[in-house]
Amino acid sequence: MLRELGAEASEVRVPDGLDGLDGLVVPGGESTTISIGIESAGLEPAIRAHHEAGRPVFGTCAGMIVCDDAHLGLIDATATRNAFGRQLQSFEADLEVEGIGDEPLRAVFIRAPWIERHGPGVEVLASYAGHPVAIRGGGVLACAFHPELTDDPRLHALFMAMTTSARERQGAER
Amino acid sequence: MGRVTERATFRVKTGLAEMLKGGVIMDVVTPEEAKIAERAGACAVMALERVPADIRRDGGVARMSDPAMVKGIQEAVTIPVMAKARIGHFAEAQILQALEVDYIDESEVLTPADERNHIDKLAFEVPFVCGATSLGEALRRLGEGAAMIRSKGEAGTGNVVEAVRHMREIVAGARRLTQLGPEELAGAAKEHQAPLEVVRVVAEAGRLPVPLFCAGGIATPADAALMMQLGAEGNFVGSGIFKSADPERRACAIVEATTHFNDPERVTAASIGLGEAMPGLEISELAAADALLQDRGA
Numbered sequence: 379m380l381r382e383l384g385a386e387a388s389e390v391r392v393p394d395g396l397d398g399l400d401g402l403v404v405p406g407g408e409s410t411t412i413s414i415g416i417e418s419a420g421l422e423p424a425i426r427a428h429h430e431a432g433r434p435v436f437g438t439c440a441g442m443i444v445c446d447d448a449h450l451g452l453i454d455a456t457a458t459r460n461a462f463g464r465q466l467q468s469f470e471a472d473l474e475v476e477g478i479g480d481e482p483l484r485a486v487f488i489r490a491p492w493i494e495r496h497g498p499g500v501e502v503l504a505s506y507a508g509h510p511v512a513i514r515g516g517g518v519l520a521c522a523f524h525p526e527l528t529d530d531p532r533l534h535a536l537f538m539a540m541t542t543s544a545r546e547r548q549g550a551e552r
Numbered sequence: 553m554g555r556v557t558e559r560a561t562f563r564v565k566t567g568l569a570e571m572l573k574g575g576v577i578m579d580v581v582t583p584e585e586a587k588i589a590e591r592a593g594a595c596a597v598m599a600l601e602r603v604p605a606d607i608r609r610d611g612g613v614a615r616m617s618d619p620a621m622v623k624g625i626q627e628a629v630t631i632p633v634m635a636k637a638r639i640g641h642f643a644e645a646q647i648l649q650a651l652e653v654d655y656i657d658e659s660e661v662l663t664p665a666d667e668r669n670h671i672d673k674l675a676f677e678v679p680f681v682c683g684a685t686s687l688g689e690a691l692r693r694l695g696e697g698a699a700m701i702r703s704k705g706e707a708g709t710g711n712v713v714e715a716v717r718h719m720r721e722i723v724a725g726a727r728r729l730t731q732l733g734p735e736e737l738a739g740a741a742k743e744h745q746a747p748l749e750v751v752r753v754v755a756e757a758g759r760l761p762v763p764l765f766c767a768g769g770i771a772t773p774a775d776a777a778l779m780m781q782l783g784a785e786g787n788f789v790g791s792g793i794f795k796s797a798d799p800e801r802r803a804c805a806i807v808e809a810t811t812h813f814n815d816p817e818r819v820t821a822a823s824i825g826l827g828e829a830m831p832g833l834e835i836s837e838l839a840a841a842d843a844l845l846q847d848r849g850a
Contacts, residue, residue, distance in 0.1 A: 465568050466677055470557070470561055
């Protein structure tokens with residue numbers, strides 16, 4: 379999807395993979411498994427360095443959990459895992475998301491988390507059933523659903539815009 | 553607002569399998585084994601009564617796991633819990649759905665309950681994974697509503713040769729369909745004994761419309777890396793882990809090899825000092841004894 383939007387995309391499996399990237403996507407999956415993978419590949423320092431250098435991070439579902447303050451702590455928010463339940467309770471729904479236009483986004487929630495708590499610097503872009511499910515703050519965009527499972531590129535485009543403006547800002551500082 | 557909230561759509565059913573890609577799903581028979589699997593980095597566990605190697609050795613009818621055991625496993629881990637039902641045994645599947653397992657494996661490893669029909673998987677809200685030895689078999693299962701396909705391989709043998717054959721058949725078969733003209737697809741559907749609409753979808757994409765995993769015979773990190781390079785999008789490992797000398801280390805090593813399958817140095821490092829792998833079985837001897845599980849439910 380990022381390629382369709384004009385980005386170069388590569389898979390990051392080892393710390394060197396982050397070199398030269400303007401933005402990092404932490405995708406869906408199982409947060410326990412991803413956390414173990416980050417640890418065994420020694421990725422944590424590299425992800426922190428990426429974030430501290432002002433380069434954006436986009437976490438979807440498990441990726442949102444991995445970014446929260448109980449894990450990598452990249453965003454001032456706490457996610458509740460599997461908050462919507464097991465696979466039987468997984469669903470898709472129309473969701474209004476701030477910053478991507480009026481047309482609702484078809485959002486696919488798979489054993490999805492929600493945001494239990496967030497700090498004042500975190501902006502809620504969308505909620506479902508009274509719980510925040512898309513947030514942005516401190517260079518991190520995070521959502522509880524899977525924009526990568528639909529053809530709607532608008533959230534990825536929002537992330538690309540964050541990445542582009544972060545790069546321009548860094549270029550200006552240099 | 554347009555469409556309302558929907559559950560159990562094709563996208564929701566396949567969505568979980570999409571999230572398991574690149575990972576390892578491990579067979580477990582107890583909550584303790586499930587915890588070991590989760591700690592080792594399994595992306596999901598598969599609950600069953602006995603691992604395939606024991607089913608082979610002990611014989612008898614192999615059935616769905618005890619519901620109390622499934623619940624115990626669900627309570628022990630936070631990763632998805634799958635469970636096996638017998639081929640055609642829709643009442644076992646109903647129980648597993650009532651237990652809210654995350655995926656049901658309609659599996660040839662258990663003793664089939666129906667020699668002619670598979671479960672009508674479209675009638676369920678819980679998604680199904682099914683085994684296949686060929687593209688035709690995969691397409692038939694998709695026609696019945698499977699949301700994930702795995703190779704059958706030959707479970708409980710620790711011998712990867714059948715999984716290799718099945719994976720190649722499925723991947724190459726899908727690729728071949730892309731070479732056909734639209735007027736040739738009905739003929740292909742007939743050859744594959746599969747629904748034409750599924751054949752059309754695969755011919756268009758050159759791949760299955762659902763995630764394709766490997767199962768049946770993985771015993772070493774090298775086996776796991778081999779299957780990923782052959783086109784598997786993740787691995788099921790059954791007896792290979794808990795029938796080896798050091799299950800915990802082997803589980804970690806197979807996860808590592810599945811994640812970094814394209815990095816021989818990491819797969820090498822993962823392969824060192826694991827102790828004995830599970831004892832292997834020769835396929836031709838099983839075939840002579842008419843003991844192949846893969847022939848069940850074609």
